[in-house]
Amino acid sequence: MGGEIVRSERIEWNLKSSSSCLPLAGSLCVSFTCHCSRPRNLESIAAQGEVTATLKASIGSTTMPHLLLHGPPGTGKTTTALAMVRELFGPELSKARVLELNASDERGIGVVRNKIKNFAAVAVGRPVEGHPSPPFKVVILDEADSMTKDAQNALRRTMETYSRVTRFIFICNYVSRIIEPLASRCAKFRFKSLQGDVMYDRIQYICVEEGVELADGSLGMLAKIAQGDMRKAITTLQSAFRLKGSPVEKETLLDVAGTVDDAVVVALLDACVKGEAFATVTGMVEEAVMAGYPCQELLIKLQEVLINDDRVPDGVKSRCLVRLATVDRCLSDGADEQLQLLSTLGYVSGACLKIS
Secondary structure, eight states: OTTOOBSSSOOEEEEEEOSSSOBSTTSOBEEEEEEOOOOSSGGGBOSOHHHHHHHHHHHHTTOOOEEEEEOSTTSSHHHHHHHHHHHHHHHHHHHHHEEEEETTTSOSHHHIIIIIHHHHHSOOOOOOTTSOOOSOEEEEEETGGGSOHHHHHHHHHHHHHTTTTEEEEEEESOGGGSOHHHHTTEEEEEOOOOOHHHHHHHHHHHHHHHTOOBOTTHHHHHHHHHTTOHHHHHHHHHHHHHHHOSSBOHHHHHHHHTOOOHHHHHHHHHHHHTTOOHHHHHHHHHHHHHTTOOHHHHHHHHHHHHHTOTTSOHHHHHHHHHHHHHHHHHHHTTOOHHHHHHHHHHHHHHHHHTTO
16 A cells, blocks of 8 residues: 555455465465555545645646655655546546656666656647646656666756656655755655554554454554554554464564564663673573574664663763664674674673663
């Protein structure tokens, strides 16, 4: 679904028979595919009310500037763009008037010089009844922040040349990666992460519609894993259900998401704060590594737990966080994960011992 929140459109999970897949929790052999129906109009998109209201007004006046939709993944950017052009042109005319490209795959200057430029130069056809059908075409560039700088600079000239008959919609996660000459030509709309009741309500709606039960604590854990990304929430729920069926347990969600359980990192930090023997800490680290937890995830979770631990003074927290940043850089350079984790915990333990 691209992570989008939908009020009236149902998310369909298609179960197709297959003899090559594993049994689903003792049921028939099926291939579990998550096909998320996108909303077909702007009113169906929830949680981004300010953005959709502004775009709806733009449709009513049959005028539209170039758009730059940015924000975290799984918040409805792509679906908003597709719903908008569908309302502008209708399903049939959209096939001729809309060019959708994923810039992460088609990111070079050749795409701009060939596909985009050729499409932008084509004359606009006749409108259709029942839709505004303004006299321009629309180019949707998804993941535009993946485009090379040369491609973005070439696109700037194309936008200027064909602005009378073509509008561009750029969709990206990181607006800072869009060059200023492009960004300044667009109306910018920021999409917010889906938090709190919005995420909970949507997950519960999906579970009710699909007959999936959540065990105690699973709803909160799923929302925590998703971090505001509805696409990730649905994918994780789908994978957990496929693995062990219903009810979906908290532990299953952690397994399929590859997320570190808080209890693992809390135990490591407790050992450091209490000054446990280094051999004890080493054994705990080996257990965590053998359990398959990525070192990067352990360090991220350690940062979160450390910041919220009232036993550690702020000064010590600051020094430990600097150490975490250094270790993160070492890991990016290819250092051994287990040694770096031990080094970090040794530093935290030493810093805590100095204040005891």
